[in-house]
Amino acid sequence: MAAPTATTVVLENQSGDTAILVSSTYEGAPSVIKSGEQPVVFDQNTELNTYGSVMYAIGKIATWIVVWTANNQVATWILPAGTSAVWTDIWNKIQPDNANDSYTTSYGWMYESDAHIKSNGDAQDLTAGISVIPPN
Template identity: 25%
Template sequence: MATTITTECTITNDAGHNLVLSLSNYETAAETIKNAETATFTLTMPAIYMNGALVYEVGSSLRWIIFWTTDNQVSIKMFKINDPLDLEQVGNNLIYHHKSENRIISGDFQYTAWASIESQPNSNGQVLTANIYATAHNPRPTLPMVIRMGTIFIFFYILIILQSKYDEIYK
């Protein structure tokens, strides 16, 4: 019977910020993963452990949780930095041998993260691959925003008409 289980981790960071490790049940996890870089590291845990977890802070706005089990289930979730971590929600969303994905909007960006896990062939271990990236987020105008912009447009339109009438009268 195996006394340890290894997890080969590859984490790619395209989030626009460095990832800084804030919580881990491993000593060998990458402490910082710089923006636009990929970190590869091996985590070894006692075979009696049932799961592994890494929590990375994404700049000063988000926390990204990567959670997996020794029987190849994976779950990820992003939380805004001031929101409490809901570890139960993360644990309840475990997916067996598939990819877990999550999206969140923070500021002007939409962050997308995913992770997948599978057994390592011919070994007592697994392979965890994860990625996080950001894309510009341009919100659609809301009704109050459209009304506000329309009001401003009408105000300036009336101002231009009144200015031309004022110029006509007082020439």
Template identity: 70%
Template sequence: MATPTTPTTVTLSNQSGDTAMLVSSTYQGVPNVIKSFQTILFQQNTSLNTFGSAMYAMGNIATWVVVWTANNQVATSILPAGTNVIWEEIWSTIRPDKVESSYTTSYGWEYNSEVQISSNGDAQTLTAKISTIPTN
């Protein structure tokens, strides 16, 4: 018997001013590049006992991680470029429905990530956005 799947509509929005380059993902079809001020929409089927994830390099400055599960939980993290991703730390931040993360760079800009997930019982919608603001 096949494992049931949860169709997930994923929207990734890059409002950061930097090009996002895919580092890794748990699924094929995740876009390799998300240009600055571009929003990408795609479909994934998440097995009920698994998760989806995408990790992007934000230029040479930061790494953006987004994780979601079939039971409406999400995690996100923004790390300095070159930092090893410790998946145990990412998973320790997983929460139902909505999470946020931020990282202030050495030159004074703050990256913010907001991730939301919702379900109607038959399908999920995931929205993830990365943006920057000067912290003067």
């Protein structure tokens, strides 16, 4: 059996609204990520889980999901608020190293998310962020 891989997770919120934790597979995920502040950092020990996930409500506008695995695969998804997450759809989006997604509201605001994961010896680093682009 392979040694567990520690994952350092860095989440950045530039959405213009506070991100509130809805669910996570790991208890170290921060419950609040304020927009425009320094990224939040936490570690995941994959000895218990070979994957991790976080789901955040972005105000009352959107839901932001990030999923990652111990073997450097990642997915991100932005859903309209109130939409149920279909986890098989999210797992079908998982891919090596990088992922991105976007969602445009009915008011023309575009939310974008990027996620990047890479090995760092016996550990890995995951960086994910959400941002917003106002309508023209």
